[in-house]
Amino acid sequence: DSGVTQTPKHLITATGQRVTLRCSPRSGDLSVYWYQQSLDQGLQFLIQYYNGEERAKGNILERFSAQQFPDLHSELNLSSLELGDSALYFCASSVVEGGETQYFGPGTRLLVL
Amino acid sequence: GQSLEQPSEVTAVEGAIVQINCTYQTSGFYGLSWYQQHDGGAPTFLSYNALDGLEETGRFSSFLSRSDSYGYLLLQELQMKDSASYFCAVRKWSSGSARQLTFGSGTQLTVLP
Numbered sequence: 701d702s703g704v705t706q707t708p709k710h711l712i713t714a715t716g717q718r719v720t721l722r723c724s725p726r727s728g729d730l731s732v733y734w735y736q737q738s739l740d741q742g743l744q745f746l747i748q749y750y751n752g753e754e755r756a757k758g759n760i761l762e763r764f765s766a767q768q769f770p771d772l773h774s775e776l777n778l779s780s781l782e783l784g785d786s787a788l789y790f791c792a793s794s795v796v797e798g799g800e801t802q803y804f805g806p807g808t809r810l811l812v813l
Numbered sequence: 814g815q816s817l818e819q820p821s822e823v824t825a826v827e828g829a830i831v832q833i834n835c836t837y838q839t840s841g842f843y844g845l846s847w848y849q850q851h852d853g854g855a856p857t858f859l860s861y862n863a864l865d866g867l868e869e870t871g872r873f874s875s876f877l878s879r880s881d882s883y884g885y886l887l888l889q890e891l892q893m894k895d896s897a898s899y900f901c902a903v904r905k906w907s908s909g910s911a912r913q914l915t916f917g918s919g920t921q922l923t924v925l926p
Contacts, residue, residue, distance in 0.1 A: 702855060733914070742900060743856065743916040756913050790855065800844065800863075800904065802914065804855040 703727065704805035706791050712811045718779040721808045725772055725793030731755075732774040733802060734766055737788040749774055750797045781812045815839035817917035819901055824923045825891055833886045833920045835901030844904040845877050845884045846914065851897045859886065859899075888922070896924045 703726035713719055725732050734746040736759075745758035749768035760766075763781075768774040778785060788809050792802040817837045825831040835845065844863035848856040860868055862877035862884060874887040888895055898919040905913055 702857070704855075735916075742918040743902075745913060745915060748913065758913065758915075788853070792856075800846065800861040801858045804857065806855050807853075809853075 702803040702805065704729075704791060704793050704803050706789075706805035706808050708808060709806065710809050710811075712813065713781060714813055715781055715783060717781050717812075718777065719781065719810065721776040721778070721789050721791075721810075723774045723776070723791030723793075723805055725774070725791075726803055729793035729795050729803070730772065731794045731797050732768055732772070733792040733794075734760075734774070734776050735790040735792065737790060737807075738784075739787075743790065746776070755797060778810070783812050786810055786812045815903070815905070815915060817901055817903060817915065819899075819917045819920045821918065822921045822923070824925060826925045827891055827893060829891050830887065830889050831891060831922065833888075833899050833901075833922070835884045835886075835917060837882050837884075837901070837903050837917075839903050839905055839915065841906035842879070842882075842903060843906055845875070846902040846904060847873075847875055847886045848900045848902060848916075849897050850900065850919070856900065861904075863904075891924045893924050893926065896922060898922070 705724045730751045735743040746760040748756040788807045792804045819835045847859040850856040860875040877884040902914045902916045
């Protein structure tokens with residue numbers, strides 16, 4: 701158990717809908733990262749927050765947005781969902797910005813039908 | 814642009830030694846990490862190299878040659894539980910901080926009895 705929690709574990713929704721994925725980092729970690737992993741693919745970096753501020757953006761679609769709240773939990777919002785958005789979404793956290801060790805949560809498995 | 818290459822599959826027998834190679838091309842290279850992921854599970858951190866040479870952590874070792882843009886993960890005394898996907902990930906400078914990890918596509922290691 702990494703100490704990073706993600707909810708929900710599974711999510712099934714329809715195309716065109718909007719969902720929110722939630723992540724709570726390890727106690728004391730200020731940095732949160734979001735990744736997308738499609739079937740048999742590597743992890744694609746989406747976005748990173750540090751202490752409430754957006755600090756790095758990867759291959760995140762405009763339909764996706766995220767934020768980190770004052771209590772350091774983070775939410776990833778996915779809207780106008782498409783079939784291709786079906787994937788595992790992981791949140792990771794680290795103590796410092798750009799920490800060499802990132803601790804991953806169990807992931808949210810999203811299925812868009 | 815940037816790229817990471819690692820073999821898609823490796824098979825070895827219990828008790829053997831296996832080496833998973835990773836070559837990368839990226840600007841702003843800072844370091845190379847390795848993560849292990851069991852089927853559908855959360856990636857877990859294995860090792861990190863920022864300097865040339867070998868880092869040893871128990872049965873696992875990782876090597877980096879910055880001049881060759883090359884690294885490898887060495888797994889010794891293989892056990893069945895080592896069957897998993899192994900990802901190399903480049904840590905790179907982005908907007909003044911080494912905060913972004915770019916993952917390779919992963920190597921599926923199968924350990925046979």
